[in-house]
Amino acid sequence: MEHDANRSEFKRDILIYVLIILMTGLIVFISHLRLHVLGIFLIVPIACTEAAILAYYFMHLMTKKKTVHLILLLTVIVFINLLFWPAWDIVYSPRTPSEFTAF
Amino acid sequence: MSSHAHETAEEFIPYIVNPREDTGLYNAKFGIWLFLASEVMLFGSLFSAYILLRVGSFSWPVQSEIQNVGIGALNSVVLLSSSIFFIRAWVALKADDVAKYKKFMALVILFAFIFLFFKGVEYYQHFSHHEYPKTSVFLGLYFLMTGLHALHIIGGILVNSFYMGPGMKIRSINKQWFINRVEVAGLYWHFVDLVWIFLFSTLYLL
Numbered sequence: 001m002e003h004d005a006n007r008s009e010f011k012r013d014i015l016i017y018v019l020i021i022l023m024t025g026l027i028v029f030i031s032h033l034r035l036h037v038l039g040i041f042l043i044v045p046i047a048c049t050e051a052a053i054l055a056y057y058f059m060h061l062m063t064k065k066k067t068v069h070l071i072l073l074l075t076v077i078v079f080i081n082l083l084f085w086p087a088w089d090i091v092y093s094p095r096t097p098s099e100f101t102a103f
Numbered sequence: 104m105s106s107h108a109h110e111t112a113e114e115f116i117p118y119i120v121n122p123r124e125d126t127g128l129y130n131a132k133f134g135i136w137l138f139l140a141s142e143v144m145l146f147g148s149l150f151s152a153y154i155l156l157r158v159g160s161f162s163w164p165v166q167s168e169i170q171n172v173g174i175g176a177l178n179s180v181v182l183l184s185s186s187i188f189f190i191r192a193w194v195a196l197k198a199d200d201v202a203k204y205k206k207f208m209a210l211v212i213l214f215a216f217i218f219l220f221f222k223g224v225e226y227y228q229h230f231s232h233h234e235y236p237k238t239s240v241f242l243g244l245y246f247l248m249t250g251l252h253a254l255h256i257i258g259g260i261l262v263n264s265f266y267m268g269p270g271m272k273i274r275s276i277n278k279q280w281f282i283n284r285v286e287v288a289g290l291y292w293h294f295v296d297l298v299w300i301f302l303f304s305t306l307y308l309l
Binding site for chain 1: 137140148154158159191198293294304309
């Protein structure tokens with residue numbers, strides 16, 4: 001019984017492995033198309049999906065306790081803050097000498 | 104595993120085998136998730152710096168022209184393969200097949216060295232083109248982020264080697280305790296793989 005469960009888990013892991021490799025191939029292909037901004041909007045979500053699949057299946061996030069999800073949620077909030085506050089600062093900071101004078 | 108061994112191990116430090124009632128996790132697993140959260144913040148701050156420096160700069164190099172995308176993609180496959188081998192090692196350990204566990208763990212370590220070898224080749228190529236961290240903001244970030252990631256790989260090699268060698272003494276005290284320890288090392292290893300997915304797409308392809 002346990003042996004069968006291990007076998008099906010192994011098959012699933014191999015499928016995930018192949019899927020992530022295919023997705024890596026896909027983002028390499030997209031980068032070769034030189035789509036500029038559109039490329040960024042395609043590559044970043046695919047890479048995020050790859051990472052999410054890896055975390056979900058290989059790191060067993062699907063079966064983890066609420067404690068782990070809470071830790072990760074807090075981490076994401078901090079990370080978003082790390083991005084947001086400097087971005088906000090950059091947007092409202094002067095860039096050219098004339099803007100500095102006006103500032 | 105006998106219940107006596109179970110109890111003996113837990114007498115010294117509680118919750119090394121059984122999960123705590125409040126968190127639902129055993130100590131090491133709770134600890135590794137807190138550690139991984141701090142690692143997310145460490146790498147997150149660097150990714151944040153990368154995005155903000157790139158958005159705030161007037162010009163930025165075409166990264167795929169500077170980078171060896173082929174080696175980067177190959178390294179993705181190498182690291183992902185090592186992750187699969189780690190899962191096989193853990194499953195073998197749970198099935199009490201130590202020989203198989205050691206075989207897969209050796210493959211994990213071998214693939215980690217292959218990853219570092221390719222990374223070394225990449226660095227050599229950059230240096231031979233006189234591309235150093237001081238050359239540009241992008242290269243500074245590239246060497247910093249990939250260098251930090253490589254240090255994590257080296258750390259993983261040390262931990263995995265320990266659990267393949269002297270660390271196996273834990274197994275003689277309590278089998279489940281050792282299985283838990285290897286699981287925790289596996290979580291770290293998958294995390295290192297996860298970080299590489301972002302590094303590859305950000306520093307090579309965008």
